[in-house]
Amino acid sequence: MKRYLIIRLFQSLLAMLAISMIAFVLSHLSGSPVDAMLPDDAGPEEAERLIRLWGLDRPYHEQYLVFLGNALQGNLGDSIKWSGQTAMGLVLDRLPATLQLGGFAIIVSTIIALPIGVLAAVYKDSPFDSFGKLIALLGQAMPNFWLGIVLIWVFAVTLNWFPTSGRGGLANMILPAIAMGWFQVAALMRLTRSAMLEVLDSEYVKLARIKGVPEWRVVWVHAFRNAAIVPLTYFGLIAGSIFTGSVVIETVFAWPGTGLLAIDAIRGRDFPVVQAVVLTFAGVFILANLIVDTLYAYLDPRIRYR
Amino acid sequence: MGAGATPAIEVRDLETQIDTKLGLIKAVDGVAFTVDPGETLGIVGESGSGKSITALSLLRLVPRPAARIVGGEVILDGEDLLRKSEAEMRKIRGRHISMILQDPQTSLNPVFSIGAQVVEAIAMHAKGSRDSLLKRAIEALRHVRVADPARRVDDFPHQMSGGMKQRVVGAIALGSSPRVLIADEPTTALDVTIQAQYLRLLKDIQAETGLAIIFITHDFGVVARMCDKVAVMYAGRVVEYGPVREIFVNPAHPYTRALLKSVPTIEEDVERLYSIRGQPPAFWDMPRGCRFEPRCDVALPHCKQDYPPEFTDPGSGKTRHCASCWALEETEWTRNRS
Numbered sequence: 001m002k003r004y005l006i007i008r009l010f011q012s013l014l015a016m017l018a019i020s021m022i023a024f025v026l027s028h029l030s031g032s033p034v035d036a037m038l039p040d041d042a043g044p045e046e047a048e049r050l051i052r053l054w055g056l057d058r059p060y061h062e063q064y065l066v067f068l069g070n071a072l073q074g075n076l077g078d079s080i081k082w083s084g085q086t087a088m089g090l091v092l093d094r095l096p097a098t099l100q101l102g103g104f105a106i107i108v109s110t111i112i113a114l115p116i117g118v119l120a121a122v123y124k125d126s127p128f129d130s131f132g133k134l135i136a137l138l139g140q141a142m143p144n145f146w147l148g149i150v151l152i153w154v155f156a157v158t159l160n161w162f163p164t165s166g167r168g169g170l171a172n173m174i175l176p177a178i179a180m181g182w183f184q185v186a187a188l189m190r191l192t193r194s195a196m197l198e199v200l201d202s203e204y205v206k207l208a209r210i211k212g213v214p215e216w217r218v219v220w221v222h223a224f225r226n227a228a229i230v231p232l233t234y235f236g237l238i239a240g241s242i243f244t245g246s247v248v249i250e251t252v253f254a255w256p257g258t259g260l261l262a263i264d265a266i267r268g269r270d271f272p273v274v275q276a277v278v279l280t281f282a283g284v285f286i287l288a289n290l291i292v293d294t295l296y297a298y299l300d301p302r303i304r305y306r
Numbered sequence: 307m308g309a310g311a312t313p314a315i316e317v318r319d320l321e322t323q324i325d326t327k328l329g330l331i332k333a334v335d336g337v338a339f340t341v342d343p344g345e346t347l348g349i350v351g352e353s354g355s356g357k358s359i360t361a362l363s364l365l366r367l368v369p370r371p372a373a374r375i376v377g378g379e380v381i382l383d384g385e386d387l388l389r390k391s392e393a394e395m396r397k398i399r400g401r402h403i404s405m406i407l408q409d410p411q412t413s414l415n416p417v418f419s420i421g422a423q424v425v426e427a428i429a430m431h432a433k434g435s436r437d438s439l440l441k442r443a444i445e446a447l448r449h450v451r452v453a454d455p456a457r458r459v460d461d462f463p464h465q466m467s468g469g470m471k472q473r474v475v476g477a478i479a480l481g482s483s484p485r486v487l488i489a490d491e492p493t494t495a496l497d498v499t500i501q502a503q504y505l506r507l508l509k510d511i512q513a514e515t516g517l518a519i520i521f522i523t524h525d526f527g528v529v530a531r532m533c534d535k536v537a538v539m540y541a542g543r544v545v546e547y548g549p550v551r552e553i554f555v556n557p558a559h560p561y562t563r564a565l566l567k568s569v570p571t572i573e574e575d576v577e578r579l580y581s582i583r584g585q586p587p588a589f590w591d592m593p594r595g596c597r598f599e600p601r602c603d604v605a606l607p608h609c610k611q612d613y614p615p616e617f618t619d620p621g622s623g624k625t626r627h628c629a630s631c632w633a634l635e636e637t638e639w640t641r642n643r644s
């Protein structure tokens with residue numbers, strides 16, 4: 001277990017390092033990063049200051065080390081669009097809003113998807129199973145931005161049950177979480193269902209029944225503990241899609257998170273902020289996967305004792 | 307039947323249907339047998355003859371929702387299990403009838419420790435503190451000769467060999483001291499030496515506890531070693547039934563004779579191995595008459611017309627030797643009224 005986790009931790013750091021290199025290379029693609037990092041109307045003395053700060057007059061490998069050192073201290077340069085603010089500072093200000101909405105969407109999707117997936121497998125080919133399939137089909141057929149707009153139109157504008165946009169309490173989160181999470185519900189549900197079907201057909205489930213284990217325990221203890229490993233591997237991916245989703249959903253719902261910031265920064269050609277968003281997303285994504293791997297080892301002794 | 311001895315289990319006219327893609331089939335069609343305490347019944351027959359479905363029917367664990375037990379009786383302690391509620395059946399499974407499955411590699415739950423799985427088997431039918439249950443689990447593992455069981459309880463299935471896992475399955479199946487054990491090809495997946503050890507183990511436990519065993523196998527060698535009597539199944543029916551010696555020395559049904567001829571002996575090489583020509587009939591297209599007729603070397607004209615009645619060897623002792631075949635009409639065997 002320890003070895004497995006150390007290896008995973010090491011791999012995560014390596015991945016982070018690789019991403020920092022990509023970010024570094026990208027900043028050099030358009031010629032000098034100075035152009036990317038300064039407003040168009042900046043004077044030569046400002047360019048001079050930046051070159052010294054980032055060691056841009058030195059060889060590339062040294063430049064990269066300076067970049068890495070700065071990045072590790074959370075310094076990714078100043079924002080171009082929002083003058084007087086650091087890129088990282090802007091991102092960190094907005095991150096809680098994104099994590100709040102994304103976390104809410106993940107938790108709600110999981111709470112909805114897992115039981116439906118399990119019961120759809122247990123009651124295979126029943127009306128409940130068909131209902132589950134319909135939910136999954138809808139979730140996978142509707143693009144999230146379109147779903148968001150429809151939800152606003154129906155439940156906020158027409159019925160007036162929820163606010164149309166902005167950050168706030170639970171009421172504000174419900175519609176964007178549905179728009180963001182429906183697809184995940186569909187995917188998780190289908191994964192859980194098929195994993196459960198396979199496990200319920202297994203010999204060890206048969207043996208559990210032979211022992212006299214009651215059916216609820218067969219389903220939720222013997223079968224589900226095994227089947228859960230499959231959707232869990234998918235959680236790492238979900239964490240990623242929550243961020244990509246946040247760019248769209250936060251725009252549709254005017255939710256002041258990092259996704260919305262990314263759009264604004266791209267529109268304003270604010271390279272340092274875009275870079276800060278990308279690196280932060282990558283960091284959180286890798287962290288989420290590390291957590292998934294840890295849970296994975298916890299659930300599956302074949303990994304724990306390797 | 308011996309004076310006063312009640313059978314551990316008695317099965318009468320068991321019928322189990324399966325709703326398959328190709329139609330409704332009767333995978334078990336009027337199967338009957340009895341097993342006394344301390345006795346071993348072998349069930350033999352080709353793949354698909356309904357051996358496993360018969361076994362699962364006794365536990366009322368046929369694959370759902372496709373399969374359904376539609377007739378017969380399974381008598382245990384004078385009560386018909388087929389009339390029991392699901393809740394009552396749960397108290398019987400593991401406690402009165404238990405089962406060992408074919409593949410030890412997949413029979414244990416990979417995410418729970420050996421100890422937890424054996425403890426659960428015991429806890430389903432006994433009350434006790436965690437400690438006392440664990441003690442009993444360790445005893446159960448010792449009983450199936452798992453070495454150093456107090457330490458192995460913390461192991462997970464993937465840390466054990468196939469033979470060791472099958473012993474653990476044995477400990478689970480026998481954890482609540484059932485009186486009837488069904489073993490569905492329990493050694494097919496094991497290699498030869500381990501197989502012999504396992505059979506020895508079952509025999510020893512049986513001698514100790516008076517367990518009644520229903521042993522399902524393809525292997526007549528195993529039947530000779532393990533069983534007191536044999537039921538030969540063909541296409542969902544028992545075609546011959548009798549003491550193991552009678553079946554070997556004096557097989558009455560052409561199918562049994564063909565099966566016996568296909569047993570490899572040490573001298574014969576595989577090339578010359580006899581195999582029964584043709585295929586068993588498809589369940590959804592069952593012949594009206596004898597189900598073995600298309601493959602039978604001694605078929606009579608009316609074999610095609612009517613299913614043969616059961617005949618009994620008048621010289622039979624305690625365990626009747628009977629078979630369903632028209633050819634027995636011409637012999638001293640007596641026709642059973644049905």
Ligand SMILES: Nc1ncnc2c1ncn2[C@@H]1O[C@H](COP(=O)(O)OP(=O)(O)OP(=O)(O)O)[C@@H](O)[C@H]1O
Nearest residue numbers: 324326333352353354355356357358359360369372
């Ligand atoms: N879950 C199922 N769904 C549909 N048909 C089934 C199912 N299980 C078994 N059958 C059918 O029932 C018949 C009897 O199967 P069974 O498993 O009892 O055979 P068997 O004698 O145990 O064979 P084997 O020696 O291969 O284990 C076969 O024709 C099989 O195809």
Ligand code: SF4
Nearest residue numbers: 596599602609631632
């Ligand atoms: S009944 Fe006829 S066909 Fe069937 S086994 Fe006997 S002789 Fe052969």
Ligand SMILES: [Mg+2]
Nearest residue numbers: 357358359490
């Ligand atoms: Mg079988």
